[in-house]
Amino acid sequence: MMDIDFVRSRFIKHFDGKTGHVYASPGRINLIGEHTDYNGGYVFPGAVDKGVMAEIRPNGTEDTVMAYAIDLKDRVDFKLSDPNGPKASWARYIYGIALEMRKRGADVKGFNIAFAGDVPLGAGMSSSAAMESCFAYGLNDLFGDNKVSQWDMVLAGQATEHNYCGVNCGIMDQFASVFGKSGCLMRLDCRSREFEYFPFKPDGYRLVLLDSVVKHQLAGSPYNDRRNSCENVVKHIAAKHPDAKFETLRDCTWEQLEEVKSEISEEDYRRAKFVLGEKDRVLAVCDALNQGDYERVGEMMYQTHEGLSKDYEVSCEELDFLNEIARENGVTGSRIMGGGFGGCTINLVRNDLYRQFVDDAINRFFEKYGHKPKVYDVVIGDGSRKLC
Numbered sequence: 461m462m463d464i465d466f467v468r469s470r471f472i473k474h475f476d477g478k479t480g481h482v483y484a485s486p487g488r489i490n491l492i493g494e495h496t497d498y499n500g501g502y503v504f505p506g507a508v509d510k511g512v513m514a515e516i517r518p519n520g521t522e523d524t525v526m527a528y529a530i531d532l533k534d535r536v537d538f539k540l541s542d543p544n545g546p547k548a549s550w551a552r553y554i555y556g557i558a559l560e561m562r563k564r565g566a567d568v569k570g571f572n573i574a575f576a577g578d579v580p581l582g583a584g585m586s587s588s589a590a591m592e593s594c595f596a597y598g599l600n601d602l603f604g605d606n607k608v609s610q611w612d613m614v615l616a617g618q619a620t621e622h623n624y625c626g627v628n629c630g631i632m633d634q635f636a637s638v639f640g641k642s643g644c645l646m647r648l649d650c651r652s653r654e655f656e657y658f659p660f661k662p663d664g665y666r667l668v669l670l671d672s673v674v675k676h677q678l679a680g681s682p683y684n685d686r687r688n689s690c691e692n693v694v695k696h697i698a699a700k701h702p703d704a705k706f707e708t709l710r711d712c713t714w715e716q717l718e719e720v721k722s723e724i725s726e727e728d729y730r731r732a733k734f735v736l737g738e739k740d741r742v743l744a745v746c747d748a749l750n751q752g753d754y755e756r757v758g759e760m761m762y763q764t765h766e767g768l769s770k771d772y773e774v775s776c777e778e779l780d781f782l783n784e785i786a787r788e789n790g791v792t793g794s795r796i797m798g799g800g801f802g803g804c805t806i807n808l809v810r811n812d813l814y815r816q817f818v819d820d821a822i823n824r825f826f827e828k829y830g831h832k833p834k835v836y837d838v839v840i841g842d843g844s845r846k847l848c
């Protein structure tokens with residue numbers, strides 16, 4: 461994480477010299493359970509030690525926000541009453557979250573804000589959820605007497621994506637960023653919103669991310685198409701069973717999917733098939749973790765990669781190549797992480813194979829694509845918090 465003094469020095473410099481309060485929220489990893497959140501399934505994320513830090517201070521106005529993005533050296537001022545909001549994509553997260561927090565009971569008025577981040581952008585580690593949760597947490601503290609619940613902050617972040625940023629995402633990223641706990645992964649049931657902390661200290665193994673540096677961009681993208689496919693399949697299944705309640709693919713069985721196979725496109729069928737399989741894999745991984753069976757965890761990760769690549773079609777050549785290198789190096793588990801279309805693979809690797817694997821991946825990737833993948837060792841950190 462960045463240090464407070466850095467953010468504070470910029471806040472002081474760019475506004476009136478006064479200090480505010482400083483808040484931080486992390487990005488996330490996800491061990492398994494991809495594209496299951498908006499299908500009411502399970503996910504298995506954890507917060508990381510990288511994220512977003514913001515200093516915020518009410519500025520005494522009714523609705524003027526003065527915002528400074530430290531990393532971009534970009535300043536944008538806007539009014540919360542402006543129905544269009546700011547154009548800069550980073551500022552739309554601030555505008556969106558302020559309005560969504562108002563809807564959930566925080567009496568948000570004008571404020572000054574400066575923020576910075578060290579979670580890589582477009583790497584599938586949820587830099588945008590880190591922003592949303594950080595701003596939500598700060599605004600709740602400054603304008604909401606901390607009365608807006610953690611879940612409502614998660615939903616405010618998700619609604620910001622839907623209503624102001626063009627991504628019809630699920631709740632995994634914002635959930636992980638708000639609820640994260642050092643050393644723990646969390647299994648969340650996205651239908652009931654029940655979750656469990658799972659201490660994650662695999663003896664003899666570690667998690668490492670390899671970032672293809674192919675930037676993923678979810679806004680207005682094939683991500684929303686995937687979601688539409690899933691909803692379409694649910695509609696077909698529901699039409700065949702008028703007496704039962706089908707909200708998401710979570711409510712559907714393999715048999716019901718087969719029943720509608722001839723009515724839906726081959727593409728929608730494959731996508732739904734992936735989601736049903738992924739739901740089962742998350743549960744299988746939980747069992748395997750309880751038994752300390754990391755080889756089985758790894759097998760599931762490879763299956764997920766295969767499904768995301770061939771059936772859900774959210775991979776790219778570079779990520780498939782990194783996955784292949786992992787297999788060839790005897791890495792226990794490897795797969796695309798996050799929304800896909802670029803970003804990272806997450807790799808569960810035995811300590812004794814780590815160096816050889818990472819070096820081989822860097823060298824072969826460089827040879828083929830002319831740039832090196834970035835390497836992030838995973839440290840599972842805490843969720844949203846006030847720093848001072």
Ligand code: GLA
Nearest residue numbers: 494495629630631632798799
């Ligand atoms: C993105 C979305 C999440 C989730 C993942 C895929 O990160 O924001 O809601 O759907 O993709 O698992």
